[in-house]
Amino acid sequence: MSITLKDFTQYAPRSSRKLLDDIALTVEDRSFVALVGPSGAGKTTLLRAIAGLSSHSEGTLLIDGIPIHDRPVQDRGIGFVFQNYALFRHMTVARNIAFGLDVLPRSRRPDPASIQHRVTELLDLIQLPHLAKAYPDQLSGGQRQRVALARALATGPRLLLLDEPFGALDPLVRRDIRRWLRDLHERMNLTTILVTHDHEEAMDVADTLVVMQEGRIVQAADSATLNATPATPFVMEFLGETLKFPGILKAGRFIPDNQDVAPFPFEGIDGRATVLIRPHKVALVALTGNASVERRPDSPNGLFRYRVLTNSGDFEVTSPTQLSSEELQNVHIQISRGKVFYEP
Amino acid sequence: MKPLTVTVLRPTRRHTLPGFSLSLGLTLLWTGLIVVLPLTALLFRPWHNGAGTMIHALYDARMHAALRVSFTCALLAVLIDLPIGLLLAWTLVRYRPPGHRVVDAMIDLPFAIPTAVTGIALATLYGPNGWIGSISSQWGLKLAFSPAGIVIALTFIGLPFIVRSIEPVLRSFPKDVEEAAFLLGASGWQRFRLILLPTLAPALLSGVGLAFARGVGEYGSVIFIAGNQPFHSEVAPLLIVMRLQEFNYDGATSIALILLVIALLCLVAVSRLRRSVSSGLVREDGA
């Protein structure tokens, strides 16, 4: 199922504040897309808009080429999993899952036996066959999550929308459900869109990441592209730890303000600019500069950490290999592997 | 001619859930027929013979007296209810003594018992031959058939409003805030006065407003115990009834309108006060 948004703007109820600002987005059939960004970026609002839950909006929103509100809800083929699951507390797990089938118009509603069969099937799929008669309040967070998913899948949707599906789960369960979800996506030929604020999770599970900031889409691409060519400093900073070196571009060279950092050749328009670089891409050249380096005691993920002390401030870098004490004296810092962004 | 373009660009003002116009329509119909329509009649009636009736009513000394009795007694009753209600809510929520559930339920009784029943019960209880009245008269204290009786009845009526407004706030008050104050060295009384009371103030005020408005308009529980002497122990609602019995609709309506307007002004004042009190507080829900 494909989704097209064009010039899509949504306002806060009863005010002219824009929650979504001029969104343009295309989601291909059978793709797995993650909406990422800090809280308040408009990810959930966008997801709800795609589900047809938007109010006070303008612009185009097409599902398979047809405006979303032109089709009755039952025919849209959209499954939605809410952040806090929104299970019906007074119904058993089985009735929760069957709800979407129970409320179909009589002419299209399967007979009770088929509904029962479908529920059993879904309970097996979410690996909770023994919990049909339980109530939502008796389930753990991970179980509720899966029941909410089964409920959304019961009517056979082709588009699955998930709002922070892993938010309330502990890390171990998170990883399991993530794999399982990806697997489900492949097996059922779904188009899946999920919202998360965790970029690592998004990169792990999705094909395309849509990075959002203040109601706008900053960049939509796969993780390799995002890493190689981030569109803005925000994207780069959002996707991982980043060091910033402001400086000036002049005559084909970038000259950092920090005098302990080496200038390097860069073709561009003269003016103020900033280099953003991942800590592991910084190179330290010993005995050529004035900065001193201290070794940090811990080494997470097998990387060794070093604190670089310069006259214009301190920062931390990482290195895959351990540097000897000779290599840490009077260092010069090289950042030519960073990304140059012009200052606005 | 310009080429015809089909555009899907249309600003929508749809609600996310269906059924808005249906449910709003039902609500407005219900409210309109039962509340707005009759109250409109009250607004227009006093003027249908010109402003004369209203001016006449405004200078009616008996009405002045009745209003004074109603408002003074309601105020006194609320002032009595305030410490009792605070004390009750505090003990029930904080100490949870044996039987607190039953006592908690009983606080609703003045609200659930019909006012006429309250009236005859209090009149008998505080009357000269009643369990309390006979004792108090030995001390030369006449409770029933005097303004004191009105205050007693209104105290009874108002108590649930005060307790029920404070209780939920007290129950949901974050314990860690108080614990923080305790660790900072605040004594029990200081914690109550500096931390709890300011938090309770808005809820307390709205409870006071409701109890007061209720007291001003109270009829059933008051008339049996008040004695109902004009200029002395006659409440404003009773005077309305008197005027109606004289088939003086205009007079009755004028008093009713004045009573209602003053009561509503009091409510507005209370809610203003409430807002200014609560504006200094950061609310938990961030609203």
Next chain:
Amino acid sequence: MNDQPSKTISILLTLLSYGAVVLLIVLPVVLILHEALRQGVHAALETLKDPEARSAIRLTVYVTALVTVINTAGGIAAAWTLTKYDFRGSRFLVSLIELPISVSPVIAGLIWLLLFGRQGWWGTWLAHHGVHIAFAVPGIVLATLFVTFPYVTRTLMPYMEQQGRATEEAAFLLGAGFWRTLIRVTLPDAGWALLSGILLTTARAMGEFGAVAVISGHIPGVTETMPLHIETLYNGYQSVAAFAMAALLVLFAMTTVLIRMFLERSFRKQHL
């Protein structure tokens, strides 16, 4: 927190507050039962068999049932509208719905007289066509409707507010329309609050005095509800009969209060 002197203080404050409850609330209730049974259970029951008493009971049950049904339906619609949608003027609507709480019951009766009484806007015209509202049962129903207007909305709204809208949105996205969402999703979940609001409405409707006194005309056997009949009996020095009927109403009030307590308790257990 474990400051030592608080133990004594807590006992003292508890005794004080329980004392206040006994003096203010328990004593009047005990008195009513005592007065009703002054000449024994049999005599009390006998007074309730009087034709006028039975007519009053019948009328009260009829009015209460009708009023409760209407105000429950309206209350549900209002609570749903006010909590599930954002719209301009919702705050004003809330104050309008809560207004009857602060209006004197006497005024609540009077306003209907102004519409339907002999000197009212439409009273004479309607009387010509054989429709009697004031000093008749319809008037009593209208006055009681006004007085018990806000209670269902007031008890439902906080709960529905706290429910949020996600479950309704989930139901909607699964294809349920307005009625189905309301009846199968929202109301079952808010069941205890709804029941509590209905009980409150019932209790207030049964006991309404001032508003009904003004509009009913006080015709024994015809337009006298239980509270009005109590007044007639009490003023006629038929103390046992008056208190017997009062006791009946008090027992009913106590039952509703107890049921509401249990409802709230089971609700809290379910949610905490």
